[in-house]
Amino acid sequence: MKFLTYAILIFFFTAITFSVSNAQTPKYQQPILISSAGQSADVILAGLLFKKLNLEYKTVNLAKESDLKGIKTLVIVPGFSSKGLGAAGISREDEMNRVVELINSAKEKKIRIVMLHIGGNARRGNQSDNFNKLVAESSSYMIVVSQGDEDKFFSNTAADKKVTIKLVEKIVDATGPIKELFN
Amino acid sequence: MKKHLIIAIIILVIVITLDSISAIEFIAMKSPEKLYPENSITKEASLSEYCSNLKGTSGDAEIYFFDSGNPGATVLVLGGTHPNESAGFISAVVLLENIIPKEGKFIIIPQACSSGFTCTDPMEGAPEFFTLKTKSGLRKFRYGSRVSSPLDQWPDPLVYSQYPSGQQLSGFETRNLNRSYPGRNDGTFTEEVGFAIMELIKKEKVDVAIDLHEAAPEIPIINAIIVHEKCRDIGASAVLNLEFDNLQYALEISPKKFRGLSHREWGDGTEVLPFLMETSNPIQGRLRGRTNSELIVSGKDEQYERAVETKSFRISYELTGEPLSIRVGRHIQGIKAILDSYNDVSKDKKIIFENIPSYDDLIKNGVETYLK
Numbered sequence: 001m002k003f004l005t006y007a008i009l010i011f012f013f014t015a016i017t018f019s020v021s022n023a024q025t026p027k028y029q030q031p032i033l034i035s036s037a038g039q040s041a042d043v044i045l046a047g048l049l050f051k052k053l054n055l056e057y058k059t060v061n062l063a064k065e066s067d068l069k070g071i072k073t074l075v076i077v078p079g080f081s082s083k084g085l086g087a088a089g090i091s092r093e094d095e096m097n098r099v100v101e102l103i104n105s106a107k108e109k110k111i112r113i114v115m116l117h118i119g120g121n122a123r124r125g126n127q128s129d130n131f132n133k134l135v136a137e138s139s140s141y142m143i144v145v146s147q148g149d150e151d152k153f154f155s156n157t158a159a160d161k162k163v164t165i166k167l168v169e170k171i172v173d174a175t176g177p178i179k180e181l182f183n
Numbered sequence: 184m185k186k187h188l189i190i191a192i193i194i195l196v197i198v199i200t201l202d203s204i205s206a207i208e209f210i211a212m213k214s215p216e217k218l219y220p221e222n223s224i225t226k227e228a229s230l231s232e233y234c235s236n237l238k239g240t241s242g243d244a245e246i247y248f249f250d251s252g253n254p255g256a257t258v259l260v261l262g263g264t265h266p267n268e269s270a271g272f273i274s275a276v277v278l279l280e281n282i283i284p285k286e287g288k289f290i291i292i293p294q295a296c297s298s299g300f301t302c303t304d305p306m307e308g309a310p311e312f313f314t315l316k317t318k319s320g321l322r323k324f325r326y327g328s329r330v331s332s333p334l335d336q337w338p339d340p341l342v343y344s345q346y347p348s349g350q351q352l353s354g355f356e357t358r359n360l361n362r363s364y365p366g367r368n369d370g371t372f373t374e375e376v377g378f379a380i381m382e383l384i385k386k387e388k389v390d391v392a393i394d395l396h397e398a399a400p401e402i403p404i405i406n407a408i409i410v411h412e413k414c415r416d417i418g419a420s421a422v423l424n425l426e427f428d429n430l431q432y433a434l435e436i437s438p439k440k441f442r443g444l445s446h447r448e449w450g451d452g453t454e455v456l457p458f459l460m461e462t463s464n465p466i467q468g469r470l471r472g473r474t475n476s477e478l479i480v481s482g483k484d485e486q487y488e489r490a491v492e493t494k495s496f497r498i499s500y501e502l503t504g505e506p507l508s509i510r511v512g513r514h515i516q517g518i519k520a521i522l523d524s525y526n527d528v529s530k531d532k533k534i535i536f537e538n539i540p541s542y543d544d545l546i547k548n549g550v551e552t553y554l555k
Binding site: 040041042044045047048081082083084085086087089119120121122123124125126127147170171172 | 403404406407409410412415416418419420422423426427431433434435436437438439440441497499
């Protein structure tokens, strides 16, 4: 009888601890890999936001499958930059292939993808939108500086894919949703 | 016979009159603007001190030194690399007519490609001058060519081979200062100007250098800060600082393989941290309508308005226009943000200055208020 009481108590304590720890476990976990899609320098700005929040992250502009080792969340910052591609010494096609492979690898490894579009209008238009579309459709969460969504490009994709989108006014405002996401 | 002679004389008189007007206007572009440096100025020099071949030529641009007398960083600000990008030139003039350094030293070259201020680009219908009503009255400023005058460097090759990389560009670019760095002491006229600026950066031990530009509204890289990779964190921090002032900027990294540009060659060839800033200027755009001096100052163009309203193009153009005060305000606030970010990371030397208007000041009072 005594044994049964202890067993029940242990069971309840374990269940409570488990449920509490589950409730505290964020959907999006660290460590985080931040990478670009289109090689705009927005990825550097994104890095500063994560640094400010003391999150465990690394930034690899030209991330590949091997960079996903041990990673729990992949944050992709889309936006085309001819100067950025020039700085990286790659073509637009190379970059598109790399991003497709990275996304596929993340999906295979069940790593969740967050899109962070912070470049506003400067990172929209034909050149950027191919990257924007690819990343938006592959993400389970989007954070977008609202100037880049004036035509509801991202909001509509989020609605179609039934994923959460957080619109913020400024780049620095993105720290709010990021903090919420990884808290 | 007599009738033909009279017609011939009339035509001759008309041609001589038109030629004379053109000649007077053309020669007028050789007269430099009178600038009024702030009393804090400590030295005036010119580029020939760094490349003697420029002595007595129209490439011998003026250099203004403002030394606080206190230890600190040395900052170079370049306006007029492209003389048809007026906000760069006028921003440098606002700085030199107001700045009071407290720590460190400022070096300002308002008309880096001084040769380009002596002519306009052919086939563009561009005005030669624009005026601003300042405290001292109406001041006239030149609106020049993107490149050095063909009278100083001619002919253009079919293909321009950049020195020393051998990178090939259109022949016209041989007179483009921002394709001519690092230049050479005995090179083409424009290469010598580039060489002199590189020498200045080395000899004066410049810590931060900022090159001020403008571009057409349809160009993707406007309202941007372009940085060499060694100062990308300072650039990123500046962009975030500017956001607090409600000014949006794109950050761009200098391509390693695109040679001859200031942000690439200054950064690779010297210790300096180089930055280049771009604002949006409708008079440079292909969509522009009436091309006159008012467009330089107001930045308001009906054709761009049409493009925005009809959504024909994805361009960054406000219906209120892109006035000179806003463009200068962006440059000045951008300089402040870059230098604030530099001061945050620089442990041993800082650049401290005062008496420079903010973006809000320039918008509220107009750029004219800050010119003597």
